[in-house]
Amino acid sequence: GAGVSQSPRYKVAKRGQDVALRCDPISGHVSLFWYQQALGQGPEFLTYFQNEAQLDKSGLPSDRFFAERPEGSVSTLKIQRTQQEDSAVYLCASSLGPGSDLYEQYFGPGTRLTVT
Amino acid sequence: AQSVTQPDIHITVSEGASLELRCNYSYGATPYLFWYVQSPGQGLQLLLKYFSGDTLVQGIKGFEAEFKRSQSSFNLRKPSVHWSDAAEYFCASGLGANNLFFGTGTRLTVIP
Numbered sequence: 001g002a003g004v005s006q007s008p009r010y011k012v013a014k015r016g017q018d019v020a021l022r023c024d025p026i027s028g029h030v031s032l033f034w035y036q037q038a039l040g041q042g043p044e045f046l047t048y049f050q051n052e053a054q055l056d057k058s059g060l061p062s063d064r065f066f067a068e069r070p071e072g073s074v075s076t077l078k079i080q081r082t083q084q085e086d087s088a089v090y091l092c093a094s095s096l097g098p099g100s101d102l103y104e105q106y107f108g109p110g111t112r113l114t115v116t
Numbered sequence: 117a118q119s120v121t122q123p124d125i126h127i128t129v130s131e132g133a134s135l136e137l138r139c140n141y142s143y144g145a146t147p148y149l150f151w152y153v154q155s156p157g158q159g160l161q162l163l164l165k166y167f168s169g170d171t172l173v174q175g176i177k178g179f180e181a182e183f184k185r186s187q188s189s190f191n192l193r194k195p196s197v198h199w200s201d202a203a204e205y206f207c208a209s210g211l212g213a214n215n216l217f218f219g220t221g222t223r224l225t226v227i228p
Contacts, residue, residue, distance in 0.1 A: 003159075004159070035215075035218075040221075041220055041221070042120075042206050042208075042218030042219050042220050042221050043160070043206070043216075043218045044218070045215035045217070048215055056215065059215070091159065104162060105216060106162075107152075107159040107160040108159050109158060109159040
C-alpha cells in the first residue's frame, strides 16, 4: 500500500518568506509526527497529533512554526518568516496509534528546506 | 530526560566483514528501542525494534540487535556486510506512542 508522502520534496525560500509543507500519512493512521533533521544530525521531534488533536508541540522551536491536521488525516507544517537556521529536512511520520501493540512510526521521504 | 548516544560518527568496513554499531540510551525505565536506516534522499526505514521479552531481536536485511539492560545498550549487528548496506544508521528510543528520541547517527561506508 501507499506509504507516507510529503510535498514538496525540495523547497527554496528567501529569508522572511512563509512556507507550507504537506504530509499525507498512511490511510487509517491515527498518530502523526513532525521531525526536523538538520544536516549531519538525527531527527528531532517537533510536534505530535492524535487524529486532529495536537497533543504535543513542545518541540516547535519558535512561534513561527505552526502545524495543523484539521480533519485528522493530511497535516501541514507552516513556517512563517523563515530564517536561515530553519534550513533542514522536515520529516513526517505516522503510526497506527497509541493503542497499537505494534507501535511503529512510518516515515515519509522528507522535505528539504533551504532558506537563502 | 531521555537521550540516545551513538558514539561512532563514521565506520568503514570491508564487504563481507561483520558489523557492530553502538547505541546507548539514557532513561530510568526501559524505553522502546529502534534502529532505522536512511539512504541518501530516502526516508527512514525501520530495521528492527525492541519492546520487551527476548533481548535478541531480528530485523530485516539480516540485521539483529541485542538489548543489554546492565549496559543500557542496544547495539546493531550484521555478520556479513553487503555494499548495499552503506547508509546512515539511527538508533532511537521512545515511550509508548509518543515521539522518538534519535541519536546523531552513524554513517557506514562499505569498501570492496
